[in-house]
Amino acid sequence: MSILFEIDGAVATITLNRPEKFNAATPAMSRAIVEATQECDRNDDIRCVIITGAGPKAFCAGSDVEALDDYATPWDFRNRVDYCDAIHKLRKPSIAAVNGHALGGGLETALSCDIRIASSNAKFAAPEIKLGWIGGGGMAAFLAHSIGASNAALMLMTGDPIDAQRALGWGLVSEVIEPDALMDRARALAETIAARAPIAAETAKRNLTAAFSMPLEEAMAYERDLQTICFTTQDALEGRAAFKEKRAPVFRRK
Incomplete structure (x- = not known):
C-alpha cells in the first residue's frame, strides 16, 4: 500500500x-x-x-x-x-x-x-x-x-x-x-x-488563509465576520457555559 x-x-x-x-x-x-x-x-x-x-x-x-x-x-x-x-x-x-x-x-x-x-x-x-x-x-x-x-x-x-x-x-x-x-x-x-471546538478550529484555518491572501483591512473585516459566525454556534454557547460553571466544555460540532 x-x-x-x-x-x-x-x-x-x-x-x-x-x-x-x-x-x-x-x-x-x-x-x-x-x-x-x-x-x-x-x-x-x-x-x-x-x-x-x-x-x-x-x-x-x-x-x-x-x-x-x-x-x-x-x-x-x-x-x-x-x-x-x-x-x-x-x-x-x-x-x-x-x-x-x-x-x-x-x-x-x-x-x-x-x-x-x-x-x-x-x-x-x-x-x-x-x-x-x-x-x-x-x-x-x-x-x-x-x-x-x-x-x-x-x-x-x-x-x-x-x-x-x-x-x-x-x-x-x-x-x-x-x-x-x-x-x-x-x-x-x-x-x-x-479537543478544541471543531468549527472554530476549521474557521481559524480558513482565517489564516485569508490573512495571507487579502489586504489587511479586508482580512480584518473577514475575521470579524468569521468570529460572528462562530459566536452563534452551539459549541460557543457550550464554551461560555463551561467557563461560567468552571468545567471542561463538551464540543459537538454544532
Missing part, C-alpha cells in the same frame, strides 16, 4: 508508505492521498490530521522522478492529480510530522500542512533546480510566507538542504523533537487541537 490511513479517536494519520524509495510519490500514491483527505473531510469524527512518512530516513522525497516520464504530454503533467493540493485543501487542521528528509514535493507536502514539527535528523530542500525545473506545488509562495523572501530564494536558487535547527530558526518548523519522540509529540498536539 502506497499510504497507510489510520483513525484513532478524533485523529487521523496519513503515512506515506514507500520507505524503500524515501516515500517518493507516484501517481497512485497521489490518488490515495486525495482519497484519504476526502475521507478526513467527510468524517465529522475526525478533527485533526497528521501527515508523516514511513521509516526512519525520509518524510517524503517528492515525486518519484522515474515516474515523471510516464506523462504523455506536458499538459497531462500540468493537470496531474497533486498530493500537495489535496493536503493544502484539507478542511481539518493538519500537522506535518517530518521524520527525515523532506525534499521537493516532500517539502511542499510539509508546507501544505498548518503546523510542522520535525525530528532532529530532518533535512529540507527544494532541489528541483538541480534537475532543471522548479517546484509546482506552491513551493515559492509557501516558502516566502514561512521563511521570508531571502531565505526562500536561497533554498530555491541553490537547491541545497538545510537542517532541522536552521529550519527552526527560520520559522519553517515550530518544534524540533528527537526522532523516537516525534510521533508521540504529533499525537499529543493533534489531540489538543481535536
